[in-house]
Amino acid sequence: MVSALLANVLAARRPLLNQRVAEARHRTPGMDLPAFRAFVSDTLDPMCVDLGSVDEQATVAIIEAAFGIGLDLVAQGLAGPGARQPWIDRAWRELALPMRHLLTTAPADTLGTVSNAVVRLGGVPGIDVGRWISDLATLAPRCATLEALRTVGALCAWRAGMAHLRVAALDQAGRIDPSLAAAAVGAPDQAWTDLEPRLRADRWWHPEHGVASQGRTVGGFTGFGGPFAEPPVARATADGFVVQSGERWFLVVCDAFGAVVLPATAAEFTQADVGSVKTLPITPRGVNVTGRDVAVRIPGESASAALGRHSAALFSPLTHYLHVLPVSA
Amino acid sequence: MSPFNLFQRVSRAPTNPRAEQAPRAFDVAELYEGPVQLTTDTAESAVRLDEKLRQAYFWIVNNAIISPHYDIEYHDGPSASFPVGDTRRPLVLPSAQSYSSYVLLPLLTFATRRKCLFIGGPGRGKTASAILMGVLAGYPVREVRRAMQHGHPQMTIADLLGNPLPADLVAAQDMGDIRIAWRKWLSMRVKIIDEYNRIPTRTQSALLTVMGDNYAEVLNHVYECPDSAWYLTANDDRGGGTYQVIEALRDRIDVVVQALAFNPRFLDEMLLRIEENIHPEEVMPRDIIFTEAEADRMVEEIRGIDVPHDVRRRIEFFCSQFELMEGAGAQFEYLTKDTVRLAGIDWAQVVAADSGRDRLKDLGCQTLNGLSVRNLMTILVFAKALAYFRGQTVVALDDVRQVLPFVLNDKLQPDPDAPFFALPENAAYRTDRVSWLRWLLDASNAEYDRLDLDRNDPVGDLSAEFARGLDGLSERDTRSRIVRIERLVEERVKGRKLYGHLYDDLLKLKYLHQRYTNYLHWQQAR
Numbered sequence: 001m002v003s004a005l006l007a008n009v010l011a012a013r014r015p016l017l018n019q020r021v022a023e024a025r026h027r028t029p030g031m032d033l034p035a036f037r038a039f040v041s042d043t044l045d046p047m048c049v050d051l052g053s054v055d056e057q058a059t060v061a062i063i064e065a066a067f068g069i070g071l072d073l074v075a076q077g078l079a080g081p082g083a084r085q086p087w088i089d090r091a092w093r094e095l096a097l098p099m100r101h102l103l104t105t106a107p108a109d110t111l112g113t114v115s116n117a118v119v120r121l122g123g124v125p126g127i128d129v130g131r132w133i134s135d136l137a138t139l140a141p142r143c144a145t146l147e148a149l150r151t152v153g154a155l156c157a158w159r160a161g162m163a164h165l166r167v168a169a170l171d172q173a174g175r176i177d178p179s180l181a182a183a184a185v186g187a188p189d190q191a192w193t194d195l196e197p198r199l200r201a202d203r204w205w206h207p208e209h210g211v212a213s214q215g216r217t218v219g220g221f222t223g224f225g226g227p228f229a230e231p232p233v234a235r236a237t238a239d240g241f242v243v244q245s246g247e248r249w250f251l252v253v254c255d256a257f258g259a260v261v262l263p264a265t266a267a268e269f270t271q272a273d274v275g276s277v278k279t280l281p282i283t284p285r286g287v288n289v290t291g292r293d294v295a296v297r298i299p300g301e302s303a304s305a306a307l308g309r310h311s312a313a314l315f316s317p318l319t320h321y322l323h324v325l326p327v328s329a
Numbered sequence: 330m331s332p333f334n335l336f337q338r339v340s341r342a343p344t345n346p347r348a349e350q351a352p353r354a355f356d357v358a359e360l361y362e363g364p365v366q367l368t369t370d371t372a373e374s375a376v377r378l379d380e381k382l383r384q385a386y387f388w389i390v391n392n393a394i395i396s397p398h399y400d401i402e403y404h405d406g407p408s409a410s411f412p413v414g415d416t417r418r419p420l421v422l423p424s425a426q427s428y429s430s431y432v433l434l435p436l437l438t439f440a441t442r443r444k445c446l447f448i449g450g451p452g453r454g455k456t457a458s459a460i461l462m463g464v465l466a467g468y469p470v471r472e473v474r475r476a477m478q479h480g481h482p483q484m485t486i487a488d489l490l491g492n493p494l495p496a497d498l499v500a501a502q503d504m505g506d507i508r509i510a511w512r513k514w515l516s517m518r519v520k521i522i523d524e525y526n527r528i529p530t531r532t533q534s535a536l537l538t539v540m541g542d543n544y545a546e547v548l549n550h551v552y553e554c555p556d557s558a559w560y561l562t563a564n565d566d567r568g569g570g571t572y573q574v575i576e577a578l579r580d581r582i583d584v585v586v587q588a589l590a591f592n593p594r595f596l597d598e599m600l601l602r603i604e605e606n607i608h609p610e611e612v613m614p615r616d617i618i619f620t621e622a623e624a625d626r627m628v629e630e631i632r633g634i635d636v637p638h639d640v641r642r643r644i645e646f647f648c649s650q651f652e653l654m655e656g657a658g659a660q661f662e663y664l665t666k667d668t669v670r671l672a673g674i675d676w677a678q679v680v681a682a683d684s685g686r687d688r689l690k691d692l693g694c695q696t697l698n699g700l701s702v703r704n705l706m707t708i709l710v711f712a713k714a715l716a717y718f719r720g721q722t723v724v725a726l727d728d729v730r731q732v733l734p735f736v737l738n739d740k741l742q743p744d745p746d747a748p749f750f751a752l753p754e755n756a757a758y759r760t761d762r763v764s765w766l767r768w769l770l771d772a773s774n775a776e777y778d779r780l781d782l783d784r785n786d787p788v789g790d791l792s793a794e795f796a797r798g799l800d801g802l803s804e805r806d807t808r809s810r811i812v813r814i815e816r817l818v819e820e821r822v823k824g825r826k827l828y829g830h831l832y833d834d835l836l837k838l839k840y841l842h843q844r845y846t847n848y849l850h851w852q853q854a855r
Binding site for chain 2: 069072073076078106108109111112113115116117119120121150151153154157162164165167168169172239247251
């Protein structure tokens, strides 16, 4: 059973909504209709109730847009009880009220923006999508426009672990209120004029925790869900490290907020700096990286280190992991 | 646009996704690209034309022409292959993005403004495919249909090109005073001739002028046609009312595409169209329709695709296999199959006298003719177009391998009496021209590799030396080069059979020799 408000909305737009369901079934013959019914009662209805408690009239247009988008997403297995990821349902439920002012003016684009973002975030291993939704729920009320929401969303995505968005998100941060930008990177009490240059200059500096001296461990064997079929070999590039593992290549980007492993090409590996790789001995104190001993769990007596401008990547033929460490200034 | 319009969807995802080479520029906008189309997506910067062409391909193949055939196969690493049936024909599952020739070749014809002939049984979508190309060029469906020329035995030149205005015919004192009501199709950028082999021979000549020289002439009045893509369909000869097509007209066609059989496993798609009363040509998304300016730019971009030296050499080597017929003439330049053809001599007689060559190994023994300049240029153009379509900046050998059979389908004629076709394992090549042409190219490449011509090409070295120019070349150096050429010729002809590629090499050496000789005479005369 759905709420009275939703029932009224569905009844009022019955011919149009029925046509959309028919079209979706034609497009996706195996579409799970019971799953869509569950999506309507478990996700759409709570949204409707939340929004209707504030502005019942505006809710009609929002629900009509949400019905259509939800139909498509359920058909693709991205929403509803059988979804591959739980994020769209959660995002819609938790963000509906905080974003209601944006939903009123542009319901399809607002829901679409958030949906696309959680799908994209959920597709990158290691990203804290739940955190992204929570952060955006806190900050969305302060976003006057959809563009501001997208900028805040980008900063939150970076903070949730999308390390490769660091520069792009910082570039866009100039378009929103500085205090909002500071809050988006988790430092609401600090001035953006102090934060921004520090964040740009030192990718390993975290506004809450300081410098992440231990760096990050990324990768892992494909048999255990990691990306590397063979122990990786790394070379430094401007963006991070290009890694070869067997017949595949990856771009590894790390910073204080997280680490991502993205597809790369053989050409990028070839173009990367071969001369940046050195062999370092492993002692009981660890590996000495540019004057600093770092404890790492790498078997054997030595490891290779690809040295970049800000980071060093340690790798060995005896491990499927890559240890990325900050390089001391 | 409603997000649920079945046939208006154009994929927002890259059609040929690959990790792009440096420089990497991560864009926040990527975070918001996904399964839901946003209205802001339409405001973003213009799609690249090669991407638009790919989008057009995938829209057509997914929504318009149901052609689930991937006969243009590309591989990225090993591909699974399964021998099937008594003949053990391989069923290959390609490991890279592959395409249907029935959709791709007409699209490349559109992109390059060339001429494509659809062949196949009735009801296989030949005319429908041609109409789609007209819509892709931005013409309304109704206009495309009305402008389509339907061949029939009573078709006159006036029917095809236009009529003089009757009032002018009566009143004019001079031919120049007569105005011609030209047919509208002449001005279109996509021209469709349906059942061209039902046009009578006399009218075919007028069509040849338009196709070949891009102008129409009636009563001394000339209409200059714009560059356009041509689509012709051929009626089944058994249907009756067909004429022999003029060889010159047939030769103007650049690619021949066979309509492949419909796979009944996709009948549900046809049922949907019936139930929804959908005609794909009427619902083509505006996003994939090309403006005239875009089509012009695309042609230029295709021209800019590079053909690397090594690929070009292999094309040269392949093409040099076929023209030689040693017994055809007394003078070296006339030792060609074309000499035999022009003399009208019985082919079997000439072949019988052509002894000494390994008639199984020599690729030239499999054909009745060689390749013309027009054929070679068409191969290059379509190879560039295919590379462009795939998002490449240079032509790969694979691109040549894929387009060559469709370009030469009607051009390189097999000799059915050749010993090659008598072998049981080659019997299929009698009927499957596309596979036979591909086999020829593969065999040619194998021979090229065996001769190690990438590293051992003295004729190429001499050509490159000549290409650097003669400015400042002394008389002594000129003589030295002439001697080198003569020595190379002597070495090449010593005790060797004359094969096609050797013949062309010798002609090239003669050309270089003549150029240096002329230069020497000029130097001496100064």
